[in-house]
Amino acid sequence: xxxxxxxxxxxxxxxxxxxxxxxxxxxxxxxxxxxxxxxxxxxxxxxxxxxxxxxxxxxxxxxxxxxxxxxxxxxxxxxxxxxxxxxxxxxxxxxxxxxxxxxxxxxxxxxxxxxxxxxxxxxxxxxxxxxxxxxxxxxxxxxxxxxxxxxxxxxxxxxxxxxxxxxxxxxxxxxxxxxxxxxxxxxxxxxxxxxxxxxxxxxxxxxxxxxxxxxxxxxxxxxxxxxxxxxxxxxxxxxxxxxxxxxxxxxxxxxxxxxxxxxxxxxxxxxxxxxxxxxxxxxxxxxxxxxxxxxxxxxxxxxxxxxxxxxxxxxxxxxxxxxxxxxxxxxxxxxxxxxxxxxxxxxxxxxxxxxxxxxxxxxxxxxxxxxxxxxxxxxxxxxxxxxxxxxxxxxxxxxxxxxxxxxxxxxxxxxxxxxxxxxxxxxxxxxxxxxxxxxxxxxxxxxxxxxxxxxxxxxxxxxxxxxxxxxxxxxxxxxxxxxxxxxxxxxxxxxxxxxxxxxxxxxxxxxxxxxxxxxxxxxxxxxxxxxxxxxxxxxxxx
Numbered sequence: 001x002x003x004x005x006x007x008x009x010x011x012x013x014x015x016x017x018x019x020x021x022x023x024x025x026x027x028x029x030x031x032x033x034x035x036x037x038x039x040x041x042x043x044x045x046x047x048x049x050x051x052x053x054x055x056x057x058x059x060x061x062x063x064x065x066x067x068x069x070x071x072x073x074x075x076x077x078x079x080x081x082x083x084x085x086x087x088x089x090x091x092x093x094x095x096x097x098x099x100x101x102x103x104x105x106x107x108x109x110x111x112x113x114x115x116x117x118x119x120x121x122x123x124x125x126x127x128x129x130x131x132x133x134x135x136x137x138x139x140x141x142x143x144x145x146x147x148x149x150x151x152x153x154x155x156x157x158x159x160x161x162x163x164x165x166x167x168x169x170x171x172x173x174x175x176x177x178x179x180x181x182x183x184x185x186x187x188x189x190x191x192x193x194x195x196x197x198x199x200x201x202x203x204x205x206x207x208x209x210x211x212x213x214x215x216x217x218x219x220x221x222x223x224x225x226x227x228x229x230x231x232x233x234x235x236x237x238x239x240x241x242x243x244x245x246x247x248x249x250x251x252x253x254x255x256x257x258x259x260x261x262x263x264x265x266x267x268x269x270x271x272x273x274x275x276x277x278x279x280x281x282x283x284x285x286x287x288x289x290x291x292x293x294x295x296x297x298x299x300x301x302x303x304x305x306x307x308x309x310x311x312x313x314x315x316x317x318x319x320x321x322x323x324x325x326x327x328x329x330x331x332x333x334x335x336x337x338x339x340x341x342x343x344x345x346x347x348x349x350x351x352x353x354x355x356x357x358x359x360x361x362x363x364x365x366x367x368x369x370x371x372x373x374x375x376x377x378x379x380x381x382x383x384x385x386x387x388x389x390x391x392x393x394x395x396x397x398x399x400x401x402x403x404x405x406x407x408x409x410x411x412x413x414x415x416x417x418x419x420x421x422x423x424x425x426x427x428x429x430x431x432x433x434x435x436x437x438x439x440x441x442x443x444x445x446x447x448x449x450x451x452x453x454x455x456x457x458x459x460x461x462x463x464x465x466x467x468x469x470x471x472x473x474x475x476x477x478x479x480x481x482x483x484x485x486x487x488x489x490x491x492x493x494x495x496x497x498x499x500x501x502x503x504x505x506x507x508x509x510x511x512x513x514x515x516x517x518x519x520x521x522x523x524x525x526x527x528x529x530x531x532x533x534x535x536x537x538x539x540x541x542x
Contacts, residue, residue: 046098047091052107052136055128058117062087062107062133065098066141075318076143078133079106082292083155084203086113090152092301100311101319103143107133109159111208118211119204122158122182122239130163134170145169147318151310153177153292153299154265158239164253165244172317174256174310177292179266180274183236188269189488190476191453192221192515195395196265196291222515242274254281254317258306260289261336261471261493262399264392264513268492269438272347281317281326284347285309286494287334290399333436335494336470337406342494350494351437351539359424359443359505359526359534365414368424370505374533379446380422381525384509384518388421390457392472392513413504414465421508422526424536425461433497437539439471439490443507444527444534446483452476453516454507454524458490458536461502470495474514485532505536 052062067074077097079090087106094104109126111119120126130150137143149172150160157178164170179185186197201218204210210218217235220228237243248255255278259268268286275284285306287294298304309332315321329343331350344350360369361378368380393399393409402408416423441456453476459467471493475486497503507526509518518524528534 047095050140052105052133054110054115054117054132055125056117058110058125058129059115060107060110060129060133061114062105063091063094064106064137064141065094065102065104067098067101067103069101071101072142073144073147074101074103074142075147075149075314076103076105076134076137076141077314077318078130078137078148078150078160079104080130080150080152080156080159081106081108081112082153083200084112084207089156089299092299093307096301097311097314100315102314103137103141105133105137105141105143109155111211113207117209119208119214120211121214122155122162123213124238126159127163127166130159131167131169134167147171149173149314149318151176151314153295158182158241161241161248161255162239162244164251164255165241165247168251170251170253172254172256172314174258174313176258176295176306176310177260177263177266178257179270180240180257181236181242181270182240183233184270185266186221186236188267189474190478191474191517193264193513194515195513197221199395200265242270245274245277249277249279252280254313256283256285256310256313258285258287258294258309260287260291260294260399260403261491262289262393262402263291264395264399265291269489272438272492276347283309283313283325283330283332285332286492287403288336288338288399289403290396293396293400293403333494335436335496336402336408337468338496350541352542353540355538355540356535357426357503357538359528359536362418366418366423368422370424370426370503370536374528374535376528376530376533379525379527381523382418382422382508383420384452384522384524385520386417386420387510387512388416388506388508390416390421390455390506390508391511392455392457392469395513409469411459411467411469411506412465413459413461413467413506416506420510421506423504423506425504426502428463428500428502429497431499433503433538434541435470435493435495435497435539436541438492439539440487440537441473441475441490441505442485442487442535442537444483444529444532445477445480445486446525446527447477447480447522448524449519449522450481451478452509452518452522452524453514454486454509455511455514455516456488456490457506459504459506460495460497461504462498463500467504467506470497472511474511474516476517478517483527483529503538
């Protein structure tokens with residue numbers, strides 16, 4: 001592979017300044033409320049707080065909910081807490097599970113809050129800790145060694161899924177808002193996810209103690225140190241369940257994966273391929289929202305679809321309850337801006353057909369056509385480095401608004417500045433278009449520099465030209481001095497475009513969600529060569 005070039009000095013300095021600021025921030029000496037270092041007991045609730053010995057002599061803070069029914073053995077559920085959150089996170093759900101006959105052990109992963117050690121980002125010490133927590137639970141509670149599950153949100157989901165690859169005692173996993181491929185989550189198509197990684201870094205320093213390896217990787221990540229990318233990817237691969245897929249399949253673990261369409265930290269594309277390769281009992285659920293927002297109300301003990309599925313999954317595979325979840329279609333989707341669910345036999349079955357729309361030459365309004373067939377020979381140049389106004393939103397806030405208010409990021413398509421944004425738009429559709437699956441962009445690019453980035457957005461456009469964001473994705477190229485074709489997927493979606501609305505594809509070069517890599521004063525020219533025309537592939541339900 002050719003040697004990768006660095007960021008321009010000005011951009012690189014800014015990125016390194018961000019990393020340095022994060023690394024210089026001393027962790028706060030915060031202690032989780034209501035947590036003691038010794039065992040305490042609540043006779044009414046069956047709750048006790050305790051220290052749990054982890055691996056390497058590290059002490060983990062935890063709590064236990066145990067049924068008071070007098071039974072000799074109960075199924076065990078272990079709940080590692082989320083990134084930056086302590087073991088109090090699951091108290092409401094833990095009580096519900098305990099009332100249903102489970103021993104529930106929640107704990108704070110190493111490096112966070114009152115637990116010892118340093119943050120290892122689901123590294124080998126974290127996976128060893130999970131096994132140690134199981135050992136402790138079997139020795140100190142009425143947990144049944146033949147019926148063990150692990151579940152959690154975000155960081156807890158990742159640790160649970162990884163743990164099932166290394167500890168065959170874990171029969172069931174419920175991974176909620178988690179990851180299968182950490183590298184793809186943090187820098188898909190060579191583009192660093194700035195806001196999401198920044199939030200994780202800041203939360204880590206505020207609530208814990210990052211280890212030296214994490215500090216090194218943060219510096220490389222925010223500094224766009226492409227020369228060390230292989231090392232960064234190897235670090236992430238060691239922390240990715242996708243790396244150990246064969247072990248999870250060999251163990252026959254029953255795996256539930258639940259995420260949000262707009263998860264800005266662990267987006268859905270990195271999960272769907274992993275899900276399809278699982279050979280044991282499995283289930284995939286995707287809903288509107290952002291990272292961990294779909295599960296949030298359940299943490300307060302309120303009715304919640306994600307947690308209802310989690311309870312049913314645990315009940316069937318740990319307690320043997322015949323609740324039908326094993327016979328239901330295993331892929332369950334709630335389309336964006338809708339309330340009802342759809343069920344499918346597999347992820348592949350979500351897309352019934354695809355429609356390839358060719359990208360055409362600009363008209364007098366500087367808007368290209370988006371239609372069946374091909375249009376070649378045209379050229380559409382844009383300048384880089386300026387935000388057109390087409391953006392993926394703000395981490396957490398934008399997709400949270402879509403989840404609860406049905407208000408995705410909006411843009412006026414006619415007013416997008418064409419010098420910095422290329423726009424292609426379809427004619428109004430006579431009938432509703434049900435997009436299901438993964439949109440793919442195939443675009444000829446002639447860069448003025450060997451390195452650069454672009455961001456593609458697909459919009460649902462109404463009669464007034466207001467576009468609602470359906471899906472998007474960034475793309476970064478390195479060492480391309482000649483024309484090339486950018487071929488990449490946008491994030492998976494389920495979205496209905498109403499009749500009389502249009503589709504619009506917008507491509508620009510700046511989005512606050514990402515670190516983009518365009519040198520100053522550079523440009524991109526989009527083309528459609530006769531030998532390899534440009535197009536976008538639209539997945540449809542029917």
